C-alpha cells in the first residue's frame with residue numbers, strides 16, 4: 383500500500399523548517415470511554431484545523447512528533463493539525479488493505495481522551511478539539527494524548543507502527559496542511575471508486591487527475607475489471 387506515500391514526504395517537507403520535539407510512547411492519557419461534552423466555561427482553549435491518517439506499508443516507528451507548543455504552553459484558541467501516519471502489514475490483497483483504511487479511520491470516533499474533546503465528521507478531514515481547564519491541571523499533553531491514539535490504533539492487529547504528528551506552531555502553513563488533507567481525502571475517494579465501481583472509462587472519469595498522479599491506481603482498477 384503505497385498510494386499515500388507521497389503525502390508522507392509532503393508532510394515531512396512541511397514540518398522540516400521548524401524545530402521538532404520527538405517523544406517515545408508513554409503511559410497513555412486516560413480514555414473516558416465515551417463521548418464527552420466540555421462546556422465553554424470549562425474550556426481552556428480550542429484547536430481547529432485538520433486531522434487525518436496517512437496509511438502506508440512503509441516502515442513507521444511508534445512515536446509522537448510535536449511541532450510548536452505543547453498543551454500547557456497554549457493560552458488561546460489557535461490553528462492546529464494532527465496527522466497520524468499508520469504502517470499496516472504489506473499485502474497483495476487490495477480489498478483487505480482498503481477495508482483496513484476504513485477501519486483505521488474509525489479509531490478517532492472511538493477514542494475519547496479525557497478533557498480533550500475531538501470533533502470531526504465522517505467524510506471530512508476537519509478536526510476541532512476543545513481542551514478543558516481540568517485536563518491541563520491534571521497534566522494532559524500531546525505526548526500522552528498521542529500515546530493513547532497509538533494504543534487505540536494498535537488494537538487493530540494489522541497495524542504495525544503509528545506516528546502521531548501534532549502541529550501547533552503559529553507560523554506553520556495551515557493552507558498546506560489543508561491541501562495535503564484534501565489530497566489524502568481525494569486519493570481515498572478514488573480508491574473507494576476503484577474498489578466499488580464498474581465504470582472504466584478514464585476519459586469521462588472525474589478521478590482521472592488522481593489516477594494520473596498516483597502510481598498503481600489505474601492498474602488496480604483495470605486489474606479488478608479483469609477478475
Ligand code: SF4
Nearest residue numbers: 582584587590593603
Ligand atoms: S482508472 Fe480510469 S476509470 Fe478508474 S478511477 Fe482511474 S480514471 Fe477513473
